[in-house]
Amino acid sequence: MKRKELEYPPKNPDLFRGEIASWKFRENITFAHKRYSIRFRITFADGTTISKEHGGFKTKQEALEQKNELITLLSNHQYVPYRITVKQFFDHWLYYYMIDDRKIAYGTYMSYRNVIYNYLVPKIGDMKLDTVDRGVLLDVLDLFPSDPLLNMAYAVLGASFRYAKKTNLIYKNHAEAAILIKRKLRRKEINNKAAAADSPLEIITSKRKYFLNEEEICRLLYLTKTQFPDFYLAVLLACTTGCRISELIALRFCDVDYRKKELTVDGQIGRPIDISDIPYGDRVYQRVPPKTHAGTRTIPIPDFVLDEIAVTRENYLKKFGEHYDDCYQGFLCPSPTGGASNRGIYKKYFNVLKEQMNMPKDFHWHDLRHSFATVMEKNHVNLKELSEVMGHHSSDFTLGTYVVKEQPIYEGIGEYLDIIERAAQESYLSRASPVKPQIMEYPGDPSFFTQLLEQARAPGSQGEDSPEDEKSLATHTKIPYNYAE
Numbered sequence: 001m002k003r004k005e006l007e008y009p010p011k012n013p014d015l016f017r018g019e020i021a022s023w024k025f026r027e028n029i030t031f032a033h034k035r036y037s038i039r040f041r042i043t044f045a046d047g048t049t050i051s052k053e054h055g056g057f058k059t060k061q062e063a064l065e066q067k068n069e070l071i072t073l074l075s076n077h078q079y080v081p082y083r084i085t086v087k088q089f090f091d092h093w094l095y096y097y098m099i100d101d102r103k104i105a106y107g108t109y110m111s112y113r114n115v116i117y118n119y120l121v122p123k124i125g126d127m128k129l130d131t132v133d134r135g136v137l138l139d140v141l142d143l144f145p146s147d148p149l150l151n152m153a154y155a156v157l158g159a160s161f162r163y164a165k166k167t168n169l170i171y172k173n174h175a176e177a178a179i180l181i182k183r184k185l186r187r188k189e190i191n192n193k194a195a196a197a198d199s200p201l202e203i204i205t206s207k208r209k210y211f212l213n214e215e216e217i218c219r220l221l222y223l224t225k226t227q228f229p230d231f232y233l234a235v236l237l238a239c240t241t242g243c244r245i246s247e248l249i250a251l252r253f254c255d256v257d258y259r260k261k262e263l264t265v266d267g268q269i270g271r272p273i274d275i276s277d278i279p280y281g282d283r284v285y286q287r288v289p290p291k292t293h294a295g296t297r298t299i300p301i302p303d304f305v306l307d308e309i310a311v312t313r314e315n316y317l318k319k320f321g322e323h324y325d326d327c328y329q330g331f332l333c334p335s336p337t338g339g340a341s342n343r344g345i346y347k348k349y350f351n352v353l354k355e356q357m358n359m360p361k362d363f364h365w366h367d368l369r370h371s372f373a374t375v376m377e378k379n380h381v382n383l384k385e386l387s388e389v390m391g392h393h394s395s396d397f398t399l400g401t402y403v404v405k406e407q408p409i410y411e412g413i414g415e416y417l418d419i420i421e422r423a424a425q426e427s428y429l430s431r432a433s434p435v436k437p438q439i440m441e442y443p444g445d446p447s448f449f450t451q452l453l454e455q456a457r458a459p460g461s462q463g464e465d466s467p468e469d470e471k472s473l474a475t476h477t478k479i480p481y482n483y484a485e
Contacts, residue, residue, distance in 0.1 A: 006274045009091035014082050016096070018045030020168050023074050029063045030055075036063040038070065042081055052081065078171050080130050087125035089169060090116045093160050099273055105291055106271040115156045119143050130170050137178035150186070154179050210363050211404040212371040223353055231349045233312050234333040234341075238365070241299045242372035242390050245365050246270055249341040250287050251332040253313050258306060263299045265290065265391065269340050285342065295391040373402035 025040040037055025044050075054070065057063040073079040094112055098104045104112070123140050124132060137157065144150040161175035212220065217239050224235045237248055246268035255264045270288045278284060290296055309332060316330050320338035335341045346365065354363055369390075376386050383395035392398045 005276050008095050011096070012084065012088055012092055014084070015089075015092040015167075015169075016046065017048045018167065020074065020077070020079065020081065021045050025067065025071070029060055029067070031060075036060050038063055038067045040070070050081065073171075077165075077168065080168060080171055083128050083130055084169065085125065086127050086129050086132060087121050089129045089164060090121065090125075090160065093163055097163060103289065104273075105268075105288070106273050108291075109273050111152050112156055115149070115152050119149075119153065120156070129164060132170075132174065134174040134178045134181070137175055138182060141178065141182045147186075150182075154183075209370060209404050210360060210367045211374045212368070214375055216357070217371060217375070220353060220357060223356055224349075227352075228349045231346065233308055234346060235368075236305060236308060237332070238368040239372060240305055241301065242369050242376075243299075244268065244291065244369065244391075245343050245346075247290065247295070247391075249331065249333055249343065253309070253316075253330050253332060256301075256306070256309055256332075257298075258310075261301055261303070261306060263301050264297075265299060266296045268295070269342065285340075287340065290391065292391065292393065294388075294393045297388055297391050299389050370402050370404055373398060374404045377403045 020042055022043045023040055025038065030037045030039055032055075035055055036057040036059065037053055039051065039053045041049055041051050054066060057066065070079065094109070094116060098112065099109060120140060123143060124136060127136070141150065141153060141157075144153050157175040158179055161170065161173045164170045165173040221232070221236060221239065225232045234248060237243060237251070238245070241248075241263060243251070243265060247265050250267045250269045251263070251265070255266070256262075257264070266289075267287045268290055269285055271285050272278070272288055275284055278286070312332060313330075316334065316338070320330065320334070330338065331340055333341050335345060343365070350365060353359075354361070373386065373390060377383065377399065383399055387393075387395040387398040390398055390402065392402075
């Protein structure tokens, strides 16, 4: 099968000039062919200068008024020096800005390309970009058949129209208002469906967010250690560092600083967007830069994780030492052949563990990252430091997107008071539970984990499971795998 390499659309030189840096008008209004006109020159950020003319005015006063209006537009960064179609704009924005300048990942490129060329361009591709208003964008947003696609459309339109406004390609950014209106309409639609449904919770909780609490994390680690020891370090690192799976499988032994007790994340396993430099027959998925600039970071790790890394390295040397000249460059979570793993290798083991712990079928590996953030926030870890460890650009994003609230609030439905009452009963019952263990200090207290592991072990773990063993951690103490709004 012939692999498909990246093909760039033709360049539009007008779109590489950048913002308007300065302008200069002629002192006098020009009179020619019985009409008045205004002539001026615009200089762009790259130094390019172009001449512009606005004419056809019957009187000199009309021309002067237009000149003042143009000066106002230029001063407010609202003047559009040239007009392009929506397709021309997105060709430039996706390939020459997002790929070449922003260095987006392959997965992001594929998602953006799907939204642009399967939905936006077929609908409005031939329109002039500066004529796309709020109504047009709302019609476009109605085309997306699912919430995940709609959220991706929000990302594409929001980022692209901000860029268009910054580079003087549009007079006003109508995307912001269109996205805000669509979000409100979508929430109203969901609430109306919930009110009319027999089981409104199924409608309201369609946006799933799961997490494991401390006890469940330790139960997961115990099961992994006893049943799939080769898989254990990957799960341990996911639960104690919050790394993305693409970052986790790219970690090498040389990324571990045993003296400082730190782990350096500076890459991920992914497919480069442009694979033309990769020889045919070589693996396409390689070690590439992190997802974002904030993805390059150092993460503190506790002693018990360092011990596990040291044991893993000894095993790596025994298994693959004779095949690799520099085992220091070896991967912490290698494939069966010693090279970089892929996320598909973990699916089989993870599914078995999910079944044993009675996790929902749609609990994903990425939810371990949510679990890490939620446990850290619950134990009062500084949010700024947590966002840096997670590789996020802001603590607000970490708190709003990754920290899962344990008790959701459902509004706008008839059963609202019943839900509050049930929540109150849960709170009352939880007061009778044993005293909580000591708070885990970031990034982990070995004694705390050991204590929880001992608690997670059932008395009959060596033989038949005890009745308490058979009761999953998903059915007591708290409401685990919680939905969050």
